[in-house]
Amino acid sequence: MSERRTSVVHAVCAVLTLCWVCVGAPAARAQGAPEPNLPNNDGADKVLRVCADPNNMPLSNDKGEGFENKIAAAMAKDFGYKLEYTYFPQRMGFVRHTLRDKVDNSEQFKCDLIIGVPHGYDMTSTTRPWLHSTYAMVFNKRPEFASIKTPADLLKLPPDQLKKLKLGIFSQTPAVDWLLSNNLIDQAVSYRAQSGDPNAFPGEMIQHDLAQGNVDVVFMWGPIAGYFAKQASDRVKLVPFPPQQGIRFDYEISMGVRYGEKAWHDKIDEWIATHQNDINQILTSYEVPLLPLASAPVAADAPK
Numbered sequence: 381m382s383e384r385r386t387s388v389v390h391a392v393c394a395v396l397t398l399c400w401v402c403v404g405a406p407a408a409r410a411q412g413a414p415e416p417n418l419p420n421n422d423g424a425d426k427v428l429r430v431c432a433d434p435n436n437m438p439l440s441n442d443k444g445e446g447f448e449n450k451i452a453a454a455m456a457k458d459f460g461y462k463l464e465y466t467y468f469p470q471r472m473g474f475v476r477h478t479l480r481d482k483v484d485n486s487e488q489f490k491c492d493l494i495i496g497v498p499h500g501y502d503m504t505s506t507t508r509p510w511l512h513s514t515y516a517m518v519f520n521k522r523p524e525f526a527s528i529k530t531p532a533d534l535l536k537l538p539p540d541q542l543k544k545l546k547l548g549i550f551s552q553t554p555a556v557d558w559l560l561s562n563n564l565i566d567q568a569v570s571y572r573a574q575s576g577d578p579n580a581f582p583g584e585m586i587q588h589d590l591a592q593g594n595v596d597v598v599f600m601w602g603p604i605a606g607y608f609a610k611q612a613s614d615r616v617k618l619v620p621f622p623p624q625q626g627i628r629f630d631y632e633i634s635m636g637v638r639y640g641e642k643a644w645h646d647k648i649d650e651w652i653a654t655h656q657n658d659i660n661q662i663l664t665s666y667e668v669p670l671l672p673l674a675s676a677p678v679a680a681d682a683p684k
Contacts, residue, residue, distance in 0.1 A: 428456040428461040430465050451510075454659075455648075478491050479494055479636065492637065505641070506634040506636055507637070511632065511673075512631070512670065514622070516605040517599055518608075519596060520590060520596075521616060530622070547595065548590070550570075550600070586605065586616070587611070605618055635652065
């Protein structure tokens, strides 16, 4: 694996730790062949079995309130399928315990589709992307922050003011590199990307710590930041990172299926292609910062 590829995989895993979590070592699939002799999942039993996190808003929860839940429901309705879930926290082992796991004493897989994985992710066969978003800064609306319209504007604050700020970041994310490159890392309040508490969720940094003044500025994956910023009403402001050279903040998200199930992959891929406007409407309702989709579809069974 090239140095650049390794860097991209590391960065994508960092994204996943905040949303579509890094569910296994990417290198395990990067050099391997697709799994052989898997039966094609063609929906013969008219059930859409989705693998999801039970407590990861705004992506999904066990009440069906996340945007991934809404997308899955729209797909099931169009297919004329019943919608069923296998829930497991999106942490290490997620794919192993969901997409690749079978019902006890059966050859039936527990679920057949992950709604959100990074485009080109190694642990699954990925569809065309359906989301392109970016990291963002979120901060309380205070007079001293009135001039901040872009992330670069934060750096233009008076030095004595800038040096007093507590900057909330998750470990192993692009925000760490951004703070390092701007000599602000000493002001970081670092959070673990993967908590051992299944009840913890990334949006708590906005919902609790920003509101209580434990941090002054939060750096977070845009789909999560937008949702919790909206819940905070007019109290906070969200400033997305634009695509840029150097540190990468924007990523595309696809759907994931098992290798070897080409017919199922193509069915999902075609649905995305013909329903992107519907998907965008769902994402917009959750205040997800959207960027234009750029990537071409990925071959169903090509090692990524």
